[in-house]
Amino acid sequence: MALDLFQEKGIPLEKQLFTWKDLVRRPYSKLDDDAFTRTRVILMNGIEADALRMKHIFARLSRELRPHLALVRRAEHHQQTMVNWLNPPDQSALETTLGFEQLAIEVTASVAIHEPDPYLAQTYRFGMLEDFDHLYRYSALYDRVEGKDPNNLIQSYSDIRPGRPTAVEHRHPLDDLRRPYDHKTADPLSKLHAVTITAAEFMTHDYYMVVGPQFADPVARQLYAEIASIEEQHVTQYGSLCDPDESLLEKWLLHEATEVYNYSSCLAYETNPYVKAVWQRFLDYELGHLHYVMELFKNLERRDPAEVLPRTLPEPIAFKEHREFVRKVLSQEVDLRSNGPDYVDASRLPPGHRSLVYRDQLNSEGSPTETVAAGYHWRPGTELAAKAERMGSVLEGRRLQ
Amino acid sequence: MSKGTIADVGMNRTGIKTSPIDSKDIIQEAQRATPSSPGDGQGIMEVRKQYAREAGDGLGSVPPPSSLKGMAKTAVDMLKGGKPTVFIDKLGERLAFERTGVRLYEGALSKLDVFGSWEGGPSRELLTKILDDEMGHFALLVEAMEKLGADPTAVTPSADLTSVISMGVPAAIADARTNLRQCTQALLVAELTDNASWELLIDLARGLGHDALADRFQQALDAEAEHLLLVKGWLAAGVATEARAPMESAPAPAP
Numbered sequence: 001m002a003l004d005l006f007q008e009k010g011i012p013l014e015k016q017l018f019t020w021k022d023l024v025r026r027p028y029s030k031l032d033d034d035a036f037t038r039t040r041v042i043l044m045n046g047i048e049a050d051a052l053r054m055k056h057i058f059a060r061l062s063r064e065l066r067p068h069l070a071l072v073r074r075a076e077h078h079q080q081t082m083v084n085w086l087n088p089p090d091q092s093a094l095e096t097t098l099g100f101e102q103l104a105i106e107v108t109a110s111v112a113i114h115e116p117d118p119y120l121a122q123t124y125r126f127g128m129l130e131d132f133d134h135l136y137r138y139s140a141l142y143d144r145v146e147g148k149d150p151n152n153l154i155q156s157y158s159d160i161r162p163g164r165p166t167a168v169e170h171r172h173p174l175d176d177l178r179r180p181y182d183h184k185t186a187d188p189l190s191k192l193h194a195v196t197i198t199a200a201e202f203m204t205h206d207y208y209m210v211v212g213p214q215f216a217d218p219v220a221r222q223l224y225a226e227i228a229s230i231e232e233q234h235v236t237q238y239g240s241l242c243d244p245d246e247s248l249l250e251k252w253l254l255h256e257a258t259e260v261y262n263y264s265s266c267l268a269y270e271t272n273p274y275v276k277a278v279w280q281r282f283l284d285y286e287l288g289h290l291h292y293v294m295e296l297f298k299n300l301e302r303r304d305p306a307e308v309l310p311r312t313l314p315e316p317i318a319f320k321e322h323r324e325f326v327r328k329v330l331s332q333e334v335d336l337r338s339n340g341p342d343y344v345d346a347s348r349l350p351p352g353h354r355s356l357v358y359r360d361q362l363n364s365e366g367s368p369t370e371t372v373a374a375g376y377h378w379r380p381g382t383e384l385a386a387k388a389e390r391m392g393s394v395l396e397g398r399r400l401q
Numbered sequence: 402m403s404k405g406t407i408a409d410v411g412m413n414r415t416g417i418k419t420s421p422i423d424s425k426d427i428i429q430e431a432q433r434a435t436p437s438s439p440g441d442g443q444g445i446m447e448v449r450k451q452y453a454r455e456a457g458d459g460l461g462s463v464p465p466p467s468s469l470k471g472m473a474k475t476a477v478d479m480l481k482g483g484k485p486t487v488f489i490d491k492l493g494e495r496l497a498f499e500r501t502g503v504r505l506y507e508g509a510l511s512k513l514d515v516f517g518s519w520e521g522g523p524s525r526e527l528l529t530k531i532l533d534d535e536m537g538h539f540a541l542l543v544e545a546m547e548k549l550g551a552d553p554t555a556v557t558p559s560a561d562l563t564s565v566i567s568m569g570v571p572a573a574i575a576d577a578r579t580n581l582r583q584c585t586q587a588l589l590v591a592e593l594t595d596n597a598s599w600e601l602l603i604d605l606a607r608g609l610g611h612d613a614l615a616d617r618f619q620q621a622l623d624a625e626a627e628h629l630l631l632v633k634g635w636l637a638a639g640v641a642t643e644a645r646a647p648m649e650s651a652p653a654p655a656p
Binding site for chain 2: 024026029031032089090144145146147149152215216217218220274380381382385387388389391
């Protein structure tokens with residue numbers, strides 16, 4: 001039974017309480033938990049980070065909303081803490097990065113498949129092929145610098161191979177802006193999708209900006225610098241899908257609904273019982289926030305929340321592999337580029353196009369994403385497994401046994 | 402380019418004596434303040450104990466055997482009274498360590514290209530030989546795990562733990578600001594661990610009756626013992642060379 005957003009009231013804001021012990025819980029296992037548990041934790045951390053970010057910006061813009069934003073935001077800060085602290089300490093920044101890219105592939109694929117608006121769906125497919133490539137580049141780094149197998153994290157759900165090469169993803173800022181949905185006519189699901197993916201990409205950007213300089217290897221430092229730049233493009237792209245004519249309260253209402261939708265999707269798929277309990281609790285908290293904002297919408301804006309929200313939640317985001325879909329999109333759309341808000345074949349970009357000039361400048365002293373993955377084929381046990389196989393068990397120049 | 406030398410005099414600001422006036426002032430202020438809670442560092446230990454008791458299944462588990470043959474071997478080991486997963490766990494640990502070791506020596510070779518060596522320091526030939534040995538040991542462990550029906554691509558809990566313990570080693574070697582002499586210090590940490598861990602693995606193999614494997618592991622340990630001697634020697638010679646060098650004419654990096 002789909003959850004009724006108007007009937008289900010969740011837990012009221014004043015009963016959303018935490019302690020430090022409560023916030024810092026048993027993390028999931030990097031080795032034993034399903035890869036999608038990791039991606040869900042990464043996603044929900046990003047959704048909550050975006051909830052905070054949006055509310056801080058709104059607080060700068062609205063005296064009237066400021067106290068309401070402060071109240072809800074504090075609960076969401078603590079929600080973000082509890083979620084983010086589910087990441088285990090034996091998971092390195094690069095391993096978490098692999099989780100970020102797997103999330104970007106599989107959740108964007110699910111969104112692209114279910115998106116009712118063809119232009120928006122095209123945008124999700126376009127971005128997905130780029131994050132797909134990032135997974136390949138970071139995998140090469142993990143394999144070649146640390147001597148470890150990226151599939152230990154990916155768990156055979158996602159392909160590790162080139163997508164639209166990152167080196168050609170660099171675009172002029174004006175070629176990253178898209179046409180927004182029309183808030184008066186768009187399907188509510190389109191709005192939930194745009195908020196979800198923008199939040200996820202924003203978190204990815206911010207994460208890379210924090211961890212990038214913590215790497216010792218100069219190629220790693222360059223790689224994070226290059227891919228963080230694409231994530232900034234993606235935030236520009238996905239953020240521009242949201243209609244700027246929505247009121248602040250309408251945007252807030254949609255964000256709370258998105259949080260409900262995402263927690264509900266996580267709950268539908270979660271296999272770790274400890275993590276599942278967190279999703280259930282925060283689904284109830286978010287319903288509390290949603291109803292709090294519904295009241296504001298009615299009282300301050302004199303509008304009916306049913307104008308904006310769907311009655312029931314749509315089908316959950318599918319936390320599963322989408323290899324067949326991704327491969328099909330890759331075979332058909334890898335050569336797409338953008339010209340302003342439109343998607344065109346690479347051959348149709350004229351020489352001297354602003355994005356080509358921009359890209360050539362950035363790549364003029366070499367491309368980290370090309371350097372790190374030169375000739376790279378992922379294989380089980382790292383690329384050294386192939387070399388070792390060729391060498392055999394050689395010791396001191398003699399074959400053993 | 403990064404410096405070929407390590408310990409030259411410069412503007413290091415980390416010590417208290419850098420700021421004689423300010424330091425006196427902040428020391429007095431720190432002593433004047435009263436802590437908001439009584440006690441000492443023991444409280445941290447109590448929190449650690451509380452979380453340790455609630456940590457559940459630890460880092461993770463050893464995957465089940467991936468083949469029928471493996472299952473049969475596991476059953477035989479269990480009949481002998483052993484817990485076969487302990488052996489698999491430790492094999493996985495050495496496998497991951499040796500594989501990462503290859504990348505460490507690749508890094509050391511790239512430092513050699515930039516900084517050159519020193520009297521009694523590593524040669525390209527010896528660094529390459531150790532790299533090949535690490536690769537050979539990795540291959541040996543892949544083979545051993547496959548023979549036991551275990552999945553050599555899995556990260557076992559001990560492999561994961563060792564990776565956490567040794568996280569700084571690849572970082573020290575990959576850092577553009579470290580020279581080859583500093584890298585040999587990182588290699589020493591790796592080789593010391595490697596030697597002790599092979600010894601442990603050999604004892605474990607013998608205890609479980611895997612004598613043929615233990616013999617082959619002994620050859621690996623012999624090679625590792627040689628690596629350790631070499632690395633120790635390179636580091637000692639490097640430090641001695643630098644200590645002898647006049648302050649203003651420390652050896653310049655190779656072109």
